[in-house]
Amino acid sequence: MGKYLDKILRHFLPYRELRAEHSGHLLTRLDRRPIKIRPTEVLGFSCVRNELLRLPYFLKYHREMGVDRFFFVDNDSTDSTVDHLLSQTDVHVFHTDASYAESKCGVDWLNVLLKHFGTGHWTMTLDADELFVYPMCEKVPLRKLLEYLEQSGAQAVMTFLLDMYSEKPIKDSVYTSGEPFLSTCEYFDSDSYHVRGKNGVPVRGGPRHRLFWEGKNREKPSPVLRKIPMVKWREDLSYEASTHVIPNVKHAELTGVLQHFKFFSDFHSYAEKETERKEHWDNAAQYGTYWDVLQEDREITAYYHASKRYSGSRQLVKKGLMQLPEDYLDFVKTYL
Numbered sequence: 001m002g003k004y005l006d007k008i009l010r011h012f013l014p015y016r017e018l019r020a021e022h023s024g025h026l027l028t029r030l031d032r033r034p035i036k037i038r039p040t041e042v043l044g045f046s047c048v049r050n051e052l053l054r055l056p057y058f059l060k061y062h063r064e065m066g067v068d069r070f071f072f073v074d075n076d077s078t079d080s081t082v083d084h085l086l087s088q089t090d091v092h093v094f095h096t097d098a099s100y101a102e103s104k105c106g107v108d109w110l111n112v113l114l115k116h117f118g119t120g121h122w123t124m125t126l127d128a129d130e131l132f133v134y135p136m137c138e139k140v141p142l143r144k145l146l147e148y149l150e151q152s153g154a155q156a157v158m159t160f161l162l163d164m165y166s167e168k169p170i171k172d173s174v175y176t177s178g179e180p181f182l183s184t185c186e187y188f189d190s191d192s193y194h195v196r197g198k199n200g201v202p203v204r205g206g207p208r209h210r211l212f213w214e215g216k217n218r219e220k221p222s223p224v225l226r227k228i229p230m231v232k233w234r235e236d237l238s239y240e241a242s243t244h245v246i247p248n249v250k251h252a253e254l255t256g257v258l259q260h261f262k263f264f265s266d267f268h269s270y271a272e273k274e275t276e277r278k279e280h281w282d283n284a285a286q287y288g289t290y291w292d293v294l295q296e297d298r299e300i301t302a303y304y305h306a307s308k309r310y311s312g313s314r315q316l317v318k319k320g321l322m323q324l325p326e327d328y329l330d331f332v333k334t335y336l
Contacts, residue, residue, distance in 0.1 A: 015029055015035065015116060015117075016028070016029050017029065018094065018112050018113070018116060019112070020103060020108040020109050020111070020112045021108065021111070021112060022103070022104065022107075022108040022111075023098065023099075023102050023103045023104075023108045023109075025096050025098035025099075025102070025103055025108065025109065026096065026098075027073060027094040027095070027096050027109060027112065027113075028094065028095050028096070029092070029093070029094050029095075030074075030082065030086060030093040030094065030095050031085075031086055031091065031092050031093045033089070033092060035092060035117065037069065037117065037121070038068075039120070039121075041068040041069055041121060042066055042067050042068050042121065042122050042123075042124070042142065042146070043067070043068065043069050043070070043071065043117060043118055043121050043122070043123050043124070044062055044067040044069070044070040044071070044123070044124045044125075044126065045070070045071050045072075045110055045113055045114055045118065045123060045124070045125045045126075046070065046071075046072050046073070046110075046125070046126055046127060046128060047072070047073045047075060047106035047109055047110055047127075048072055048073070048074055048075070048077065048081055048085075048127075048128050049074070049075040049076065049077050049081070049100070050077045050078060050079045050081055051077070051081050051128040051129075052077075052079045052080050052081045052084055052177070053175065053177050053264070053266065054128045054129055054175075054177070054181075054261070055081065055084055055085070055128055056084070056177055056178040057177070057178055057179065057180060057181060058126075058128050058129075058130075058131070059088065059091075060178075061131050061180075061181075062124065062126070062131075062132065063090070065132065065137070065142050066141060066142030066143060067124060067142075068090065069090050069091075069092070070088075070090060070091045070092070071091075071092050071094070071113045071117055072085055072091060072092070072093050072094065073094050073095070073096060073106065073109045073110065073113065074093060074094070074095045074096075075096060075097070075098075075100055075106070075109075076095070076096070076097040082095070092117075094109075094113065096109060099279065100279040100280070101278070101279045101280070101281075101283075104241070105242060105280060105281050106242075107239050107240070107241065107242060110125060110239065111238045111239055114233055114237070114238075114239075115233075115235055115238075118233035119233050119234060119235045120233065120234075121232070121233055122146050122149075122230065122231075122232050122233075123230070123231055123232075123233045124229050124230050125229050125231070125239070125243050126229050126243075126258070129260060129261045129262055130161070130229070130258040130259065130260055130261075131181060131258065131259040131261070132159070132229060132230065132256060132257075132258060133162075133256055133257040133258070133259055133313055133316070133322075134157065134254070134256040134257075134313065134322075135254060135256070135313050135314075135317055135322055135323075135324040135328065136313055136314070136324075136332060136335070136336065137313050138312055138313060139332075139335045139336060140332045140335045140336075141335075144331075144332055144335065145332075147331075148254075148328055148331045148332065149232070149252055149254075150232075151331070152252060152253075152327070153250060154250055154251065154252035154253075154254075155231065155232045155249040155250045155251075156228050156230060156231045156232070156246065156249040156250070156251050156252065157228070157229070157230040157231075157251070157252050157254065157255065157256050158198070158199065158201055158226065158227075158228050158251050158252070158255050158256070159201070159226075159227050159228070159229060159230075159255060159256040159257050159258045160201050160202045160203070160225040160226050160227065160255075160257060160258070160321075161206070161223075161225045161227060161258050161260040162188050162206070162257045162258065162259050162260060162316075162321065163188065163189070163206045163207045163208055163260045163262060163263065163302070164181070164182070164185040164186065164187065164188055164259050164260060164261050164263065164310070165185050165187050165188070165207055165263040165301075165302035165303060165307075166184055166185045166186070166187065166263070166301075166302075166303065167187060167301070167303045167307070168301060168303070169298075169299045169300060169301045170263050170264075170265065170267050170268070170294075170300055170301060170302065171265050171267075171268055171298060171299070172265060173185060173263060173264055173265050174264070174265045175261075175264040175265065175266075181259070181261045182259075182310060184261075184264060185261055185263055185264065186309050186310050187302070187303060187307040187308060187309055187310070188206075188207075188259075188307070188308055188310055189205070189206045189207050189210070189306065189307065189308075190306065190308045190319045190321065191306050192205050192206055192207070192209065192210055192306070193205030193206060193225075194209070197226060198251070199251075199253065199255050199323050200255075200320060200323060201226055201255055201323075202225050202226070202321070203224060203225055203226050204221060204222050204223070204224065204225060205222070205225070206225060207263075207302040208222055208223060208262075208290075209222035209223075210302070210304070211293065211300060211302060212289050212290055212293050213289070216293075218289065220282070220285065223286055224244050226244060227242070227243045227244055227258055228243050228244070228245075228246050228249075228251075229243050229258060230256070231246060231249060232249075236248070237249065242281075253323060253325045253328075254322075254323055254324060254325055254328050255322050255323040256322060257313075257316055257321060257322055259310075263302055267290075267294075268294050268298075271287050271290040271291045271294055272291050272294075274287040275287045275288045275290075275291045
């Protein structure tokens with residue numbers, strides 16, 4: 001009976017297991033929902049571990065933006081992350097207890113899901129603490145943005161991590177699950193980016209550089225901020241380092257932002273745990289840097305004299321943090 005049932009499940013629920021190409025890690029599918037993806041669907045992809053705090057609003061925000069379906073890799077969460085994801089009707093969940101570091105920090109796992117399910121679709125590959133923002137996103141629907149990208153021949157949208165924070169010490173920036181992330185952390189740096197790349201996109205800088213690297217003679221530089229989360233996926237594509245690098249795609253002149261909500265009050269405990277686990281890039285050296293400073297200054301805050309309260313995407317364009325081409329304005333003028 002067991003073999004017969006297994007045969008039935010494999011027929012009606014394909015992709016029960018997928019093997020990542022680089023690491024050879026096995027991804028086991030946990031949900032039993034049919035995967036019938038319409039050609040026009042926009043798909044979200046994410047790798048998570050113990051993200052129950054952020055997931056309700058992360059999903060709500062991107063659903064309302066226009067993402068139709070989500071694929072998650074759960075890396076052996078010990079909270080109720082999996083239960084929450086399995087309760088969502090538009091979510092498919094794969095699980096692995098393999099080493100995050102050995103998978104190139106989840107890149108290997110995400111690439112196999114993107115190849116099997118994302119090919120031919122516009123995809124958003126995001127962390128649970130990231131919210132995608134694009135020029136005029138408050139008024140211009142995601143479908144209109146995609147129409148613009150298709151017409152211009154673009155295959156990807158470049159962004160950078162805009163670290164958000166509150167006016168309080170980080171340890172006191174308490175977030176309530178399900179609430180908008182901006183209700184807790186509504187401030188950002190507009191002038192602290194010391195390295196910029198193509199299209200003026202910030203590459204290094206921001207509050208993490210100010211707080212944990214600046215003036216401290218670190219052997220290695222502060223985190224790379226540039227990311228490429230939105231891609232029209234092809235079978236021959238693959239991310240090489242998180243979503244920081246993806247070869248062989250044409251980038252849009254328009255750029256976006258990933259609002260990054262790392263600085264909730266759980267940042268202290270997370271930095272300590274990840275420093276001990278050593279599963280992030282470079283033996284979790286970045287988290288070790290965070291934890292060193294946090295132990296010395298428990299009252300540390302990212303807020304400073306040049307902090308700006310976020311008011312919308314137009315503000316980021318005016319400050320040169322997002323690029324808005326003239327032809328995009330012409331394309332979406334009926335919405336403005």
